[in-house]
Amino acid sequence: MSRVDEWIVPDRVYDAHCHFFTYQGMERRAKAFGVETPEEMAKVYEERIGRKFVLPPKKHEDFVEMWVKEMDAKGLDKALMLPDWNDYSFVETATKVYPDRFVPFVMVNPTEENAMEFVREAYSKLDIRGMKLYPPLHYYHAYDDFMTPFYEFAQDHEMLITYHMGISVGASADLRYMNPSDVSPVARDYPKINFAFAHFATGYLRELLFLMYHVKNVYAETSSSNRWMEFLPYDITLHDVFRKVINASSVDNIIFGTDSTMFPRGWRKPIYQWQLAVVNEIGLNKEDIDKIFYKNLERIARI
């Protein structure tokens, strides 16, 4: 392990993967899950993750303040916002109060009615920089025909699309829809869209590397504890993962994220420190480290 005081640190830190699950979103989740209240839903989460989960305040303004305080305390400059599904109300509040701290983004379930209208509205109102899609959770292939309007719109506005492919914490996920190869024809046909794969495509590293080798508008997004490495049939370290991605593509195609989700844990600084150690230990220089921790996202999310 290298010495912390010898690490090269980036000038700024932008997190490409921060969730903002609101109280209202928790109410909807409770209903869908079949429990009475968000408080009960929080208990379900606590049991599932084995960790404390404090419900967010009811007022969006208070939740934003909570987040900004956390970001200031831990040294996060900007967070790309992943709000509740097909709901931009929290993005609206956060970007109004702190336009310099949050990157407007939405999470879209495209199989829901009016999803395309939702994206258009979010773009015209909030200038969203892109959307997160989760095919294995909503049961569609990324290349399905019904997705064309979403890709046309994203292409016209040079958006970033973040996919969650690969294994999932959601037990209801369907393995048939989680292969990054599904994005191959899409990335080829829509060169003005940038495509990021959360958590290095969560187990589908090989397919991600092939895709990154083939097309230049594909990005590896580094967030989470990357536990998928434990489920591969061979040993691999995060050092190897970074090295392989740089070899298949380039340091310009990596964006940093943590997958921060909830309080009291808040912003996952240990994930940042771990990845900072890795990029130092594989010998990246200051320019490369700046690219990974903020410059690449700055470029592709119009920051």
Ligand SMILES: [Zn+2]
């Ligand atoms: Zn996430």
